[in-house]
Amino acid sequence: SYQYNVPESLPVASVVARIKAADADVGPNAEMEYKIVDGDGLGVFKISVDKDTQEGIITIQKELDFEAKTSYTLRIEAANMHVDPRFLSLGPFSDMTTVKIIVEDVDEPPVFTSRLYSMVVSEAAKVSTIIGTVAAHDPDASNSPVRYSIDRNTDLERYFNIDANSGVITTAKSLDRETNAVHNITVLAMESQNPAQIGRGYVAITILDINDNAPEFAMEYETTVCENAQPGQVIQKISAIDKDDPPNGHQFYFSLTAEAANNQNFTLQDNKDNTATVLTRRNGFRRQEQSVFYLPIFIMDSGSPSLSSTNTLTIRVCDCDADGIAQTCNAEAYILPAGLSTGALIAILACVLTLLVLVLLIVTMRRRKKEPLIFDEERDIRENIVRYDDEGGGEEDTEAFDMAALRNLNIIRDTKTRRDVTPEIQFLSRPTFKSIPDNVIFREFIWERLKEADVDPCAPPYDSLQTYAFEGNGSVAESLSSLDSISSNSDQNYDYLSDWGPRFKRLADMYGTGPDCLYS
Incomplete structure (x- = not known):
């Protein structure tokens, strides 16, 4: 005999067990067939033969339910398919066995009393x-309590609520049949002891109509x-x-409103079939x-109660051909008193706008033109005002803006003994330096200024900016700055400017000492 344990959740057509009868023969003489001859599982299980291994395969035909039946007993017969008549006396060529199948309990999700409500x-x-x-229960022996909820993916607008304990479904907001006539929602039932076990029930809620919409065109x-x-000509047939x-079904009633009932132009006829006809009352319409x-x-x-609405029909007067087909419905263009039509006025306005745009473009282009960057040689630049937004240190500051610091390196000055007063600088004749590289001259100049700043107790703060307007000695004309003369009371000779050519004639006239000088 055989015994097998199977979970009650095993799907239909699943294999429960494999059994095999021993046969010493080989080939066709070893082929067997199996069949269930007795037992309480005749309708629940079936057996078939594996042609390759000659095993009997037991499969499920119906769903198992531990709560309904916990075990099944099967009597199975195995017999040779091909029996040689010469050996019938040695038979029978079959055998019987007993197979017991035990159903194991599995925690199952709650089950609703109806698949669709x-x-x-x-x-x-x-x-x-x-x-x-709605109602659901736990099919297991424990019969765990069930809690209900609505799958909100099926009720996105949250029209309905459900009581978690009783399963009573109620409305959560106002309903509108014209928006959604049927709501299909899914209700979830969960075991209280094991919330992972969830059963699903389906509810179709139909919305009954009330008369809450008025008819319209x-x-x-x-x-x-x-x-x-x-007069009396039909111009329109309308429906609602x-x-x-x-x-x-619908039944509509048509009529003119009280203020339009006595108009002299049109009338309305109700056709009693949910349509109405509009007719003319006179002739002689003029656009x-x-x-x-x-x-x-x-x-x-x-409806009950009945609802109504007032709709306005727009009727245009048109020029029609002999068959009554409208050709044009616009009012004729009138000639203006000045003799110009509307089209002519539009053309004139377009031309004016075009001219205005051209004028604006010309003005814009002229404004964007830049003045030449090269000054006229004849222009006297002495009257130009150059603004330096630099504030001095006051009356007591005699060091930060010492103009002697701007003098040329070729001028020899005495060593300062005091920095709290402006030193007197003596200008001597320009010595001739031996030709040395410019970088050496600049390095010596900067190094000398650094030494003075280090030993000077009255020097400006270390983070202040000191500007050294130093030119070097590369120019043939040497320094042209007039700042040296400003920082000294001594007279200087500028007669050499006359030897530099006509370009320096104005400077020679201004600073020269000759009889033709402009200033004394």
């Missing part, structure tokens, strides 16, 4: 109105009337629609007199 509710239902109830009508129309869905008419039409439904 159908409920109805009126769209006029107030919030918290009870719609219906079925479409936007473009109605025209010919200037040569005759209503978003509501009454049980007996020059009135090109558009507005006809208010009253439409009422048959």
